[in-house]
Amino acid sequence: MLFVQQIVNGLMLGGIYVLIAVAFTLAIGILNFLNFSIPGIFMLGAVVIWHFLASGWPWLPSILVGLAAGVVASLIVERFTYRLMKDSEPEIPLVSSVAFLVLFENLVIVKWGSDQQRFPQFMADFNIRIGEIIIGIGQLVSLATAVILVIAVTLLLKKTKVGRGIRAIGENQETARILGVQVHRIVPILFIVTGLLTAFAGLLFAINYQQVSWSMGDEVGLKGIAAMVIGGMGNVGGAVIGGLLIGLTEVLSIYFFGANMVDISVYGLLLVLLIFWPHGILGSTAAPREKL
């Protein structure tokens, strides 16, 4: 029974990785930009929500302000990294995005200190019990919301005009421009989506673990990158599978081998996959990187 419980926990954790992995995959798949500021936005969203909750605001406005903070942060990153350097080598915007990660984390330390803060419970101890398996309602709601968000992003990409533009940019930015796609308008939309997903993932993390801190994004961000690669870079469906897989691998390797083996299992899987199967689970083998 404990084993089934671990699977449930793994899927819940995976839900958070899914959102981060989708955010990374949008940036990589379309812009070829490994956006290292994503863990910072993840953390910023959660910390801002915590701040307003702690100062007595109700849940909904706090969450909205936190998500807005994530979106604004993401747009600032776009303005100073991608837009300035889209024609340069791919490593260069990466430098600035890491600098933004450092910036966000240290701004939070300056404002709120480096202690871990307690995040209030979303709903007072309210669990579903199926036999001996416990599923937290908060966890369930967050997993469901993650799924809905991913479906919404997929629909945005597949069905709308903006989505068509985004996919065209992913194919070839220059051609998209010639064919009349307003690249300078669409790219910020992409960053808005990324910021929203990431900040929301931060909220889910805070609800599930009932804590926030300036460094909460680091580990999760790295696992999100691993999830993205395992699923196939640039593939939203792959990011979902990869996220859940990483969540399961993590929880099960704690269960079977102990906490110190987590990194070896997760990143060993990533390394082996990259070397022998670099396109990931859902990536196409025809193109070096799968387009959406």
Place this chain on the structure above:
Amino acid sequence: MSGYTEALFTLLAINCVVALSGYMSLAAGQLNLGIAGFMAIGAYVSAFLTNNYDLPIFLGIIAGGAAACVIALLLAVPVLRTHGIYLALATFALGQVIQGILLNMEVVGAAAGYGVSKHASFGFIAGTALIVIAVIFYLSKTRFSMYLTAVKSDAIVSDLFGVNVRVTMVQAFSLGGLLAGIGGALYGHYYNYLEPQNFNILLSIYIALYVLLGGVQTFYGPLVGAAVFTLLPELLRDSDQWRFVVFAIAVILVMAVRPQGLITSDLLRRFGGRA
């Protein structure tokens, strides 16, 4: 020199060595995010040998560098099957795995950390760093650095012109491993205490930042980058907790104005240097 200045310049010397390690890879177009892992190998091998077999420090450092180099060489073949962003991610995973293995190795203290009994003085570390800098300076004047630039700029064309792309890539990767091992060993013998957590991904990213901020086109770039990254946060000490905020903003602005890094070939040419 006061203790503070000495500590600062020791750190600078170590950072110069690891910055050159990042430069070797990046000059060949490889973004190696596993450098911290190779540093860890060098640090632990040197610490283990000097602790248990009473090896002198300089032999320990050579052994540490050699161990990191050999492991890099063995791993280069599978890892260099990947390119570009995939290579960055494969090396990132590699670094995490090395760190994870060290976290589980009881013989070197696992997560509790590992004491290093022999201490290296500032003079020793600075001397080693100067030797490394001199060697890489010499290399940067040879054909090898042209091969690196050629492979980075266009692998197919360099292949057509007779550069052995694969060998050059493996050489760059292993040389990066060697220098990282040396840098890591120096680190261990200076701080006399090692923890696997010290060699995390953030360290690898920072090393890549030294190189990219300084500029990857010339041999001087990574050294300038290492100096900026080591000294600037210290110069900003007065502003205390704001210093990393200011520092991050400075990096963002520099990259916005000079996306090729602070020191470029053009800049050197303008001042009469041979780039």
